[in-house]
Amino acid sequence: MAEIPFKQPLPIPDEDSSPYWEGCRKSRLMLQRCGTCGTVRFPPQHLCPSCWSENADWVQASGRGEVYTFGVVRRALRPDWRERVPYVVALVCLEEGPKLFTNIVDCRPEEVAIGMPVVVIFDQVSEEIVLPKFRPLT
Amino acid sequence: MVDYSTGWLDRVAIVGVGDTQVGKVPGVSSLALHQWAIREAIEDAGLTRDDVDAVFTQPPYADPTFLHSVWVAKSLGIKPRYSADMNIGGATPVGMLVHAALAVANGLCNVAVISFAENALSARGKPHHGRYNQQYEDYERPYGRVGAPIGYALAARRHMYEYGTTSEQFGAIAVAMRKHAVMNPNSQMHDPITLSDHQAAPYVVEPFRLLDCCLVSDGGGAVVVTTRDRAKDVKKSPVRILGLGSCHPHKNIQSAETLSETGARYSGSQAFLQAGVSPKDINVAEIYDCFTYTVLVQLEDLGFCEKGEGGSFVEGGRIELGGELPVNTHGGLLSQGHIDGMLHIVEAVRQIRSECGSRQVQEAELALVTGNGGELSTHWTAIMGRY
Numbered sequence: 001m002a003e004i005p006f007k008q009p010l011p012i013p014d015e016d017s018s019p020y021w022e023g024c025r026k027s028r029l030m031l032q033r034c035g036t037c038g039t040v041r042f043p044p045q046h047l048c049p050s051c052w053s054e055n056a057d058w059v060q061a062s063g064r065g066e067v068y069t070f071g072v073v074r075r076a077l078r079p080d081w082r083e084r085v086p087y088v089v090a091l092v093c094l095e096e097g098p099k100l101f102t103n104i105v106d107c108r109p110e111e112v113a114i115g116m117p118v119v120v121i122f123d124q125v126s127e128e129i130v131l132p133k134f135r136p137l138t
Numbered sequence: 139m140v141d142y143s144t145g146w147l148d149r150v151a152i153v154g155v156g157d158t159q160v161g162k163v164p165g166v167s168s169l170a171l172h173q174w175a176i177r178e179a180i181e182d183a184g185l186t187r188d189d190v191d192a193v194f195t196q197p198p199y200a201d202p203t204f205l206h207s208v209w210v211a212k213s214l215g216i217k218p219r220y221s222a223d224m225n226i227g228g229a230t231p232v233g234m235l236v237h238a239a240l241a242v243a244n245g246l247c248n249v250a251v252i253s254f255a256e257n258a259l260s261a262r263g264k265p266h267h268g269r270y271n272q273q274y275e276d277y278e279r280p281y282g283r284v285g286a287p288i289g290y291a292l293a294a295r296r297h298m299y300e301y302g303t304t305s306e307q308f309g310a311i312a313v314a315m316r317k318h319a320v321m322n323p324n325s326q327m328h329d330p331i332t333l334s335d336h337q338a339a340p341y342v343v344e345p346f347r348l349l350d351c352c353l354v355s356d357g358g359g360a361v362v363v364t365t366r367d368r369a370k371d372v373k374k375s376p377v378r379i380l381g382l383g384s385c386h387p388h389k390n391i392q393s394a395e396t397l398s399e400t401g402a403r404y405s406g407s408q409a410f411l412q413a414g415v416s417p418k419d420i421n422v423a424e425i426y427d428c429f430t431y432t433v434l435v436q437l438e439d440l441g442f443c444e445k446g447e448g449g450s451f452v453e454g455g456r457i458e459l460g461g462e463l464p465v466n467t468h469g470g471l472l473s474q475g476h477i478d479g480m481l482h483i484v485e486a487v488r489q490i491r492s493e494c495g496s497r498q499v500q501e502a503e504l505a506l507v508t509g510n511g512g513e514l515s516t517h518w519t520a521i522m523g524r525y
Contacts, residue, residue: 011276042392043277069296069397072344077285089281089288089343091392099392101278109344114299131280 010129017044019058024130027122029063031096032056042098063120064137065094072109088112092134106135147412149243151369151376151525152235154183154251154362155484160475161326163356164260168198171255172210175358175480179251183362184373190362192220192247194238196230196478198256210253220247226386227511228426230254231359231480232518236382238363248364254480255358262354273389286428287351289390289513291343293397294431298345300398300446305345307449308430309336311465312349312472314458315427319469321459321497326353326475350430352471359480361487366525377487380415380504381521383408391513401517402439402508409519410441415504417441420521422489422499423463424482426510427470433457436508437465440519459497467497479509486522 013021020043023030033040034048035055047054070090076082088104090112104112105121118134125131156178158171166174172195180187193216197206207221220241224234231254238250274283283289297303313333319325331349339347369376385401385408388394410416417440425440427433434448442463443451451457457465468474468485475481486505488494509518 009275009279011280017276069292069299071288071291071295071346072341073282073288074341074344075348076282077287077342081282081284084282087282089283089292091292101281101283101390101392103281114295125280129280133281 010126016046020044021129023058023060024122024132027130029061029120029132030058031061031094031098033059040096040098042100061120062095065092065118065134067091067104067112067114067116067118068093068099069114070104070112072112090134092118100132103133104135105133111136146243147239147379147382149366150239150363151366151378152361152487152522153364153369153372153374153376154179154181154185155360155487156180156182157324157359157477157481157484158255158357160324160355160357160477160481162259163257166257166260166356168201168256168261169210169213171257171356171358172253173214175255175360176210176214176251176253179253179360179362182374183364185249185362187214187216189249190216190251191218192238192241192250193218194222194224194234194250194252196224196234196254198258200256200258200261218247220250226516228428228479229384229509229511229516229518231478231483232507232509232520233384235361235363235379235483235520236384236518239379242363242365248368250363251360252363253358253360254478256478257356258476259354259356277392278390287343287346290429290431291346292391293435293514294429295345297398297431297435301449303434303449305347306333306337307452308350308434309333310452311427311430311433311457312336314452314455315466315470315472317458318467318497319473322469322474325469325473326355327469327473346429352428352476353473355475355477357475357477359477359484361480361483375491376525377490378523378525379520380523381409381411381413381519383412383519384517386516387514389512389515394514397514398435399445400435400439400510400514402436402510402519405508405517405519406440409506409521413521415521419504420463420506421502421504422467422486423465423506424467424470424486424508425465425506426479426482426508427466427472428476428510430472432510432514433465435514436510440506440508459499464499467494467499482507482509483520490522490524
């Protein structure tokens with residue numbers, strides 16, 4: 001889906017985030033759910049920010065959510081993004097609670113609205129990295 | 139609630155402020171701009187470098203530097219007893235002012251200078267040796283989160299959705315800041331703009347147009363803080379810090395509980411409580427203005443108007459010189475230049491000292507200054523007046 005070659009610095013999976021990126025490679029949006037208090041968190045980290053428990057399960061998110069807010073980038077502030085404008089950046093609030101910074105794709109920027117239901121798709125941008133993005137849920 | 143009730147602020151005073159030329163200042167390094175600003179501030183106080191025993195700096199964003207404050211001190215022939223580097227984004231200048239005041243009030247030093255400077259316009263995008271890990275790299279930048287406008291545009295969109303705020307209301311802020319910058323001889327922008335100019339400006343990140351975004355600038359600013367006793371024999375009237383408050387609610391916007399209310403709500407209420415004054419007592423406000431929306435939401439959170447009414451509050455010239463609450467009388471980051479809010483402090487001090495010429499607010503007895511960093515992530519409020 002990455003029609004324009006991806007030249008950006010890519011995410012660097014680490015001790016905390018490797019299972020997340022591994023999930024993306026398998027087209028699964030994986031989130032940590034605290035084994036003690038049940039809080040679902042994002043981004044991945046070792047401790048539960050709510051109760052400090054170190055027990056967490058990786059659970060597959062439904063992939064559904066809604067647009068919390070968004071912007072349409074018309075003038076990219078870095079040269080390597082200029083050929084991609086316009087593109088939509090958004091915060092998507094997942095059904096499980098956390099918000100993700102992402103792109104809304106497969107629709108025109110004018111169609112995006114706050115509250116719009118969206119669903120995850122997976123965009124392979126390099127051999128190692130697959131990015132979860134969202135499209136309108138129709 | 140943090141208890142500031144010991145009255146420790148009465149033991150300190152702001153006695154000097156300095157700024158460099160602001161705008162395009164080619165051929166001058168960030169270090170040289172720091173030196174320029176610090177020299178101006180020390181001279182403004184009527185002190186010498188030998189009086190200074192504490193240096194606090196905010197390193198240039200494009201060139202994060204190990205032991206920066208000590209390096210700057212050494213470059214000026216200052217041997218500090220106390221030094222610290224600080225970076226909480228645009229809240230740093232007020233934050234450094236507080237750290238300097240705390241150190242002075244508690245006897246760790248006598249004369250402290252704080253500074254920020256960067257040749258950001260002339261050397262933008264050319265870091266010497268590398269950039270900070272900004273925590274955007276893994277989960278935001280791969281989606282094109284490049285540049286500061288994006289996070290604030292998303293916040294502004296949410297405010298528009300929740301309260302019906304309009305682009306024209308953002309425009310009223312841009313027009314006011316430019317009006318003030320035109321009256322400031324040390325400004326990057328010299329030509330007035332109208333609301334039509336704002337509305338005709340191209341989008342950068344919808345809903346932000348070009349004129350909703352602050353400038354990229356070369357320049358620097360510095361402030362000198364000392365004990366109230368020592369302030370008795372400096373050159374100019376000492377400025378008093380009456381109230382302080384801070385709040386740092388999130389790092390990245392994806393973990394923010396809300397984008398239509400900021401740390402300014404708690405930060406401001408703390409500062410007003412300590413100062414024993416209320417928003418209606420403030421004569422001039424220097425409010426961190428990285429984007430137009432940043433001003434609007436802080437005016438609400440600080441209590442100058444109700445939540446959701448920031449849009450109508452900024453209309454009709456209310457925040458312009460001559461209006462009910464002059465905001466950013468120097469032109470701010472939007473039109474004077476982006477010196478990360480250091481010049482908001484400098485301007486507040488000059489307003490209180492009645493040094494601002496044609497842009498002087500009459501009877502500027504109480505000034506409010508804010509700093510805001512990251513993506514509405516960090517916030518400081520300071521209320522200042524006279525002894």
